[in-house]
Amino acid sequence: MNDAIRGMLWMLAQTTCMCAMMACVRQLSFEGFEGPQLVFFRAAAGLLVLLPWLAVTLRREPEILIPREWKFILLRGFIALCGVMGWFMALTGLSISDVVAVQFTHPLFVVIGAALVLRETVGVWRWSAVLVGFIGALIIIRPGYVPFDPLVLGVLISAMSNATVQLITKHYSLRISGAVMILYMNAVMAIGALAVCWPDWIWPHWSHLGWILAIGALGTCAHIFLARGMKVADASMLGPVDFLRLPIASVFGWFLFREYSDIWTWIGAGIIFIAVLIITRREARTMRQERA
Numbered sequence: 001m002n003d004a005i006r007g008m009l010w011m012l013a014q015t016t017c018m019c020a021m022m023a024c025v026r027q028l029s030f031e032g033f034e035g036p037q038l039v040f041f042r043a044a045a046g047l048l049v050l051l052p053w054l055a056v057t058l059r060r061e062p063e064i065l066i067p068r069e070w071k072f073i074l075l076r077g078f079i080a081l082c083g084v085m086g087w088f089m090a091l092t093g094l095s096i097s098d099v100v101a102v103q104f105t106h107p108l109f110v111v112i113g114a115a116l117v118l119r120e121t122v123g124v125w126r127w128s129a130v131l132v133g134f135i136g137a138l139i140i141i142r143p144g145y146v147p148f149d150p151l152v153l154g155v156l157i158s159a160m161s162n163a164t165v166q167l168i169t170k171h172y173s174l175r176i177s178g179a180v181m182i183l184y185m186n187a188v189m190a191i192g193a194l195a196v197c198w199p200d201w202i203w204p205h206w207s208h209l210g211w212i213l214a215i216g217a218l219g220t221c222a223h224i225f226l227a228r229g230m231k232v233a234d235a236s237m238l239g240p241v242d243f244l245r246l247p248i249a250s251v252f253g254w255f256l257f258r259e260y261s262d263i264w265t266w267i268g269a270g271i272i273f274i275a276v277l278i279i280t281r282r283e284a285r286t287m288r289q290e291r292a
Contacts, residue, residue, distance in 0.1 A: 003232040010229030011241040014222045016248055021218035022099065023252040024211045025091045031208060035089030036197035038215070042084065043189035045216020050183055065183075067176045076168045076181065077188030083161025084189060086154035093151045095259035100249040101140050101269040102155040107276045108133040109163035117167060129278040136271030139264055182223070243273045
């Protein structure tokens with residue numbers, strides 16, 4: 001099996017884990033848990049997974065746990081908290097497939113942030129793709145034609161926050177360990193989410209434990225599978241695989257909750273897919289030219 005196929009299979013596994021995690025969040029929302037408490041469960045489970053690494057790091061190289069750029073890493077964690085909070089709150093009221101469809105705007109926000117914040121050169125093709133992508137988003141949301149659901153704003157905030165986190169990660173990834181950034185992110189998310197949800201805290205029952213542990217395990221596996229996929233194949237090849245999230249999420253939504261999205265959601269998601277595909281192809285061509 002060549003590297004391209006292996007990379008795509010890792011990406012498919014990552015996408016499936018993310019959709020399964022969303023299904024777990026959706027199920028717990030039916031049990032009465034609100035978005036902030038679900039975010040706490042996700043972050044706390046992530047911290048538990050990191051405990052063995054943390055124990056080893058404290059013995060061998062504790063200095064890496066307090067990087068010079070710690071203020072920016074805390075800021076990254078706070079932005080991630082806002083994003084996951086919007087994402088999980090949306091999952092308490094919207095179908096999984098609708099949330100996924102609107103989340104497809106994330107790469108478009110990355111392009112905008114790269115141009116405005118990192119001062120990267122963005123050509124006409126990529127700006128055109130961003131415009132086309134947002135037309136797709138408007139088709140999904142259809143303001144003025146269907147009653148506006150405020151939870152859609154939560155998904156858009158999530159997409160913008162994820163794009164910002166990605167840009168910060170890109171800027172500091174060569175100087176700060178990825179595990180350190182994940183540790184800070186989970187710590188900030190756990191503390192922030194607990195502060196928000198504590199007044200309305202619901203003590204989980206033993207029957208909820210499996211769903212809660214699954215959120216942490218699936219989220220962690222998704223990060224691992226993504227990293228492995230990126231090691232063996234180019235990001236430009238793996239990016240389009242992420243759009244399988246919509247049919248996979250639709251299967252989870254229909255099978256578990258009897259949910260489905262209308263035709264306009266699929267049309268809008270398809271337009272966003274075309275826009276991101278244009279961005280991905282242009283990015284791959286630019287990288288090839290730079291290497292030459």
